[in-house]
Every structure is written in C-alpha cells, then in structure tokens.
Amino acid sequence: MEPLKGGLLANPPETVKDILKKSDPDLSVASWGVRFAADLEGVLVVLSGMSNVEQMEDNVSFMKDFSGLSEEQLETIGQAREELAKIPLIPCTVCNYCAKVCPQNIGISGTFTARNIYTLFENMERALHTENWQTTVAGKKKAVDCIKCGQCEDACPQHIRIRYELEQAAELFGQK
Ligand code: SF4
Ligand code: SF4
Structure with a gap:
C-alpha cells in the first residue's frame, strides 16, 4: 500500500524528477514508485x-506487462533516492505510536507531513492545508498546543525530537 507515499x-x-525523466522520458514519474x-x-x-x-490508464500502461526492473532502472532509482535523501525531511513514518500517548491529542504526524511538504515544495498554501485539515476535519490540536x-518522544521509534520539531512547526505555520 501507499507506493507513492500519498x-x-x-x-x-x-x-528528483529530472533523474527519472532523463532515464526514460516516456514513463510517468509515478510509475517509478509503483514499479x-x-x-x-x-x-x-x-x-x-x-x-x-488518466492515473488508472497510466498505471495499467506500465504494469500490464511488467516483468521486473532492470539493473539500469534500479540504478536510476538509487540516484533518485540519494537526491531525495539530501533534502532535510523529518523522518516520520506516520506510524502514529506517538498519537496513542499524547495527552493533548496533537496531530503530530500530520504536522510533520505538513512540514515536509513545505521543505520539499516550498508551498505554504499546500502545507497549511495539510496542517489545518487536522484541526478542522480530524479533530486534532495544533503544534502550538503541545x-x-x-x-511522545519515548514512544517514537524514529527518535524524532518531537517537541523541538513541533515548536518549529508552530512558528512556521504562524500559530505563535
Ligand atoms: S510533548 Fe507535546 S506532542 Fe508530545 S505527548 Fe506531550 S503534549 Fe503530546
Ligand atoms: S511515533 Fe514518530 S515516526 Fe511515528 S508518527 Fe509519531 S513522530 Fe512519526
């Protein structure tokens, strides 16, 4: 599930897109994650x-005769992963173990997703949409309410400095 990370x-x-497109201009970027x-x-x-x-047709086009990735294609994926790893993302896997112990019902993983969206795309509108969705739709509290x-940090298998990262998020998203 989630081969394209949502x-x-x-x-x-x-x-990252450039690496994938250079390898095969005819294949969609999404095809790399699915394959x-x-x-x-x-x-x-x-x-x-x-x-x-369109997305369904694309998926069918590259999966209908799929017989595995070539060495060259695996190398391309390796290059793309290396490029992606250079971007300082919060390594949250959205396991939500933290959510089970948070007495404040903070939307921790959603806030980290929003932070990562901003880091990746520098798109504040999209990041804020994700951050605000948590409070308006999912009933979570904001980073500033921590x-x-x-x-949460005792429960996090990724050893993320959750308190620090939430503080950064509260600042970034203008909650302070
Ligand atoms: S530190 Fe903040 S986010 Fe973590 S459990 Fe406590 S209130 Fe929740
Ligand atoms: S426990 Fe850690 S990795 Fe899991 S959702 Fe919470 S912050 Fe993310």
Whole structure:
C-alpha cells in the first residue's frame, strides 16, 4: 500500500524528477514508485490510490506487462533516492505510536507531513492545508498546543525530537 507515499512520490522535487525523466522520458514519474514496490521480493499486489481515469490508464500502461526492473532502472532509482535523501525531511513514518500517548491529542504526524511538504515544495498554501485539515476535519490540536510532556518522544521509534520539531512547526505555520 501507499507506493507513492500519498502522492508525494508522484510529484517529487524537480531534481528528483529530472533523474527519472532523463532515464526514460516516456514513463510517468509515478510509475517509478509503483514499479519499485512491485519489483520487491514477495510482493504480489501493489495498491495505489488513483484519483482519475488518466492515473488508472497510466498505471495499467506500465504494469500490464511488467516483468521486473532492470539493473539500469534500479540504478536510476538509487540516484533518485540519494537526491531525495539530501533534502532535510523529518523522518516520520506516520506510524502514529506517538498519537496513542499524547495527552493533548496533537496531530503530530500530520504536522510533520505538513512540514515536509513545505521543505520539499516550498508551498505554504499546500502545507497549511495539510496542517489545518487536522484541526478542522480530524479533530486534532495544533503544534502550538503541545505542553512538552515528552511522552511522545519515548514512544517514537524514529527518535524524532518531537517537541523541538513541533515548536518549529508552530512558528512556521504562524500559530505563535
Ligand atoms: S510533548 Fe507535546 S506532542 Fe508530545 S505527548 Fe506531550 S503534549 Fe503530546
Ligand atoms: S511515533 Fe514518530 S515516526 Fe511515528 S508518527 Fe509519531 S513522530 Fe512519526
């Protein structure tokens, strides 16, 4: 599931896109994530959310005769991953273990997703949309409402400095 990380890998930063397009201009950027997942050992089915007929047609076009990735294609993916790793993202996997222990019901993973969107695309409107969705739709509290008890950090398998990152988020999103 989520071979494109909620659409993020279908529209990566330009430097990553360039690597993928240079390797094969005819293939969509999204195709790389889906084929990468399909190529993994033991994977029988890849579930990719599609929003329209074009996306479905694209997925069918490269998966209907898919027989695995070539060495060259794997190398391209390696280059794209290296490029992506240069971008200082918060390494949140959205496991939401932190959410289970937070007494304030802060939307921690959603806030980190919003921060990462801003880091990747410098698109404040899109980042704020994600940040605000949590409070208006998902009923979560904002980063600024964190009381810094630290319980979330004990639960986080990625050892993220959640309190610090939330403080940065509150500032970035104008909550202070
Ligand atoms: S430090 Fe903040 S985000 Fe973490 S559990 Fe406490 S209130 Fe929640
Ligand atoms: S526990 Fe850590 S990795 Fe998991 S959602 Fe919370 S911040 Fe992200």
